[in-house]
Amino acid sequence: xxxxxxxxxxxxxxxxxxxxxxxxxxxxxxxxxxxxxxxxxxxxxxxxxxxxxxxxxxxxxxxxxxxxxxxxxxxxxxxxxxxxxxxxxxxxxxxxxxxxxxxxxxxxxxxxxxxxxxxxxxxxxxxxxxxxxxxxxxxxxxxxxxxxxxxxxxxxxxxxxxxxxxxxxxxxxxxxxxxxxxxxxxxxxxxxxxxxxxxxxxxxxxxxxxxxxxxxxxxxxxxxxxxxxxxxxxxxxxxxxxxxxxxxxxxxxxxxxxxxxxxxxxxxxxxxxxxxxxxx
Amino acid sequence: xxxxxxxxxxxxxxxxxxxxxxxxxxxxxxxxxxxxxxxxxxxxxxxxxxxxxxxxxxxxxxxxxxxxxxxxxxxxxxxxxxxxxxxxxxxxxxxxxxxxxxxxxxxxxxxxxxxxxxxxxxxxxxxxxxxxxxxxxxxxxxxxxxxxxxxxxxxxxxxxxxxxxxxxxxxxxxxxxxxxxxxxxxxxxxxxxxxxxxxxxxxxxxxxxxxxxxxxxxxxxxxxxxxxxxxxxxxxxxxxxxxxxxxxxxxxxxxxxxxxxxxxxxxxxxxxxxxxxxxx
Numbered sequence: 247x248x249x250x251x252x253x254x255x256x257x258x259x260x261x262x263x264x265x266x267x268x269x270x271x272x273x274x275x276x277x278x279x280x281x282x283x284x285x286x287x288x289x290x291x292x293x294x295x296x297x298x299x300x301x302x303x304x305x306x307x308x309x310x311x312x313x314x315x316x317x318x319x320x321x322x323x324x325x326x327x328x329x330x331x332x333x334x335x336x337x338x339x340x341x342x343x344x345x346x347x348x349x350x351x352x353x354x355x356x357x358x359x360x361x362x363x364x365x366x367x368x369x370x371x372x373x374x375x376x377x378x379x380x381x382x383x384x385x386x387x388x389x390x391x392x393x394x395x396x397x398x399x400x401x402x403x404x405x406x407x408x409x410x411x412x413x414x415x416x417x418x419x420x421x422x423x424x425x426x427x428x429x430x431x432x433x434x435x436x437x438x439x440x441x442x443x444x445x446x447x448x449x450x451x452x453x454x455x456x457x458x459x460x461x462x463x464x465x466x467x468x469x470x471x472x473x474x475x476x477x478x479x480x481x482x483x484x485x486x487x488x489x490x491x492x493x494x495x496x497x498x499x500x501x502x503x504x505x506x507x508x509x510x511x512x513x514x515x516x517x518x519x520x521x522x523x524x525x526x
Numbered sequence: 527x528x529x530x531x532x533x534x535x536x537x538x539x540x541x542x543x544x545x546x547x548x549x550x551x552x553x554x555x556x557x558x559x560x561x562x563x564x565x566x567x568x569x570x571x572x573x574x575x576x577x578x579x580x581x582x583x584x585x586x587x588x589x590x591x592x593x594x595x596x597x598x599x600x601x602x603x604x605x606x607x608x609x610x611x612x613x614x615x616x617x618x619x620x621x622x623x624x625x626x627x628x629x630x631x632x633x634x635x636x637x638x639x640x641x642x643x644x645x646x647x648x649x650x651x652x653x654x655x656x657x658x659x660x661x662x663x664x665x666x667x668x669x670x671x672x673x674x675x676x677x678x679x680x681x682x683x684x685x686x687x688x689x690x691x692x693x694x695x696x697x698x699x700x701x702x703x704x705x706x707x708x709x710x711x712x713x714x715x716x717x718x719x720x721x722x723x724x725x726x727x728x729x730x731x732x733x734x735x736x737x738x739x740x741x742x743x744x745x746x747x748x749x750x751x752x753x754x755x756x757x758x759x760x761x762x763x764x765x766x767x768x769x770x771x772x773x774x775x776x777x778x779x780x781x782x783x784x785x786x787x788x789x790x791x792x793x794x795x796x797x798x799x800x801x802x803x804x805x806x
Contacts, residue, residue, distance in 0.1 A: 308588025459746035
């Protein structure tokens with residue numbers, strides 16, 4: 247019998263990253279919550295974890311550049327992706343009713359994404375806390391009967407709490423995309439079952455206009471679809487940029503392979519971060 | 527005598543946005559702190575404010591897509607930009623010494639960017655608070671002598687507090703880029719003193735690969751430098767993307783004008799968000 251995969255993520259147990267882990271592994275994973283992103287990558291490369299799940303972009307807040315940096319600094323590969331809708335729920339301990347609630351704990355970013363709900367319920371005082379899932383853990387440990395927390399439904403279920411109001415966030419178009427990572431050394435034959443694949447790359451060019459144009463011609467000339475392109479200035483190097491590109495197809499598809507070889511001629515630096523089944 | 531410009535921004539007085547206001551206006555501005563970004567845009571278009579300053583991207587956290595959305599929804603123009611390095615300081619009320627500090631209040635995102643400092647000073651308990659600048663205001667109002675706050679230097683000066691430790695953040699490459707906004711109706715003749723200009727545009731194409739390639743050819747064929755390109759998928763419209771592009775030059779420069787006309791032929795939608803002196 248194979249043991250359960252150990253999967254590292256950033257945040258407390260019940261964080262939205264754990265919803266991403268659940269999407270990717272079902273109930274099979276043993277989770278390893280870490281305080282910092284860098285610890286998630288270190289857990290994977292040191293073999294304390296078998297896999298890692300990290301957020302890479304959010305529809306309201308953009309790309310998590312920090313994790314793009316770690317993807318270059320650690321010897322890991324992207325082997326999957328998943329999207330999680332950020333749904334905030336009002337959560338209390340069992341037996342507590344909505345009319346008893348006076349204080350609501352959560353991470354300020356989460357509280358700030360539920361302003362309409364709190365405007366409609368002025369009797370609720372919001373109280374900032376470290377973490378969305380951590381606030382559920384705290385109200386459960388302290389058995390608070392006048393308090394609630396704002397967190398994911400998975401946090402309610404982990405800490406044995408109850409959802410009093412579902413989906414209290416202002417904006418329902420709040421999605422986070424997560425990457426599933428494995429150690430680069432453990433490159434396994436890609437499963438061929440997936441119908442559509444994506445390949446994520448990072449490349450660097452000097453002096454953008456012509457260079458970027460020629461760079462993406464490598465894909466356009468081969469009718470390859472890009473699903474993401476993003477420039478990021480390199481600090482202290484004016485006019486040098488790093489580009490993040492996602493292209494539809496597998497790294498070993500002939501067209502993708504040729505496009506990457508073409509791009510290697512033009513770019514100062516190119517790294518394939520991984521090929522993985524598209525979640526879309 | 528002309529009255530002081532009223533400038534709206536999101537956050538408490540002393541927030542990092544106010545450092546951006548200071549970069550752009552010196553001491554001339556009367557600031558209007560707002561709770562939400564949408565209120566900043568509304569303050570400008572309703573003429574409660576003469577100008578607005580909003581963050582648009584951060585070197586660690588990426589683009590603030592929410593503000594790009596508001597730029598399309600409100601009748602405003604970008605008329606300037608500035609970059610602020612996010613420097614976190616340990617701040618206490620006058621007379622309090624470092625060795626007296628036991629608790630440190632701030633926004634969890636700020637506390638989380640100073641983990642090395644707190645690891646080196648385990649006697650300090652971190653306490654989450656709504657806002658960086660608001661935590662300085664609170665320790666000053668409550669005259670706390672065992673507590674400090676983590677915030678900008680401008681917050682220390684506004685609330686009459688003292689900086690005990692400067693620049694305690696883990697990563698010095700944490701910069702936020704801000705846009706200065708004016709009402710679109712008050713389009714004034716652009717000052718010609720600035721040596722280098724930028725123009726920010728948003729455009730939409732269907733079916734990326736060829737379309738994006740042809741789109742940016744409008745700039746490449748005219749030797750125009752792009753300083754930013756970013757794709758953003760349109761929710762519910764697979765394969766449709768919105769692109770954010772910054773190009774060096776003024777909207778009324780002949781080459782930029784021709785490039786924009788060329789791009790209009792190819793794009794489903796194109797909006798010029800503004801031309802402004804480059805901060806670089």
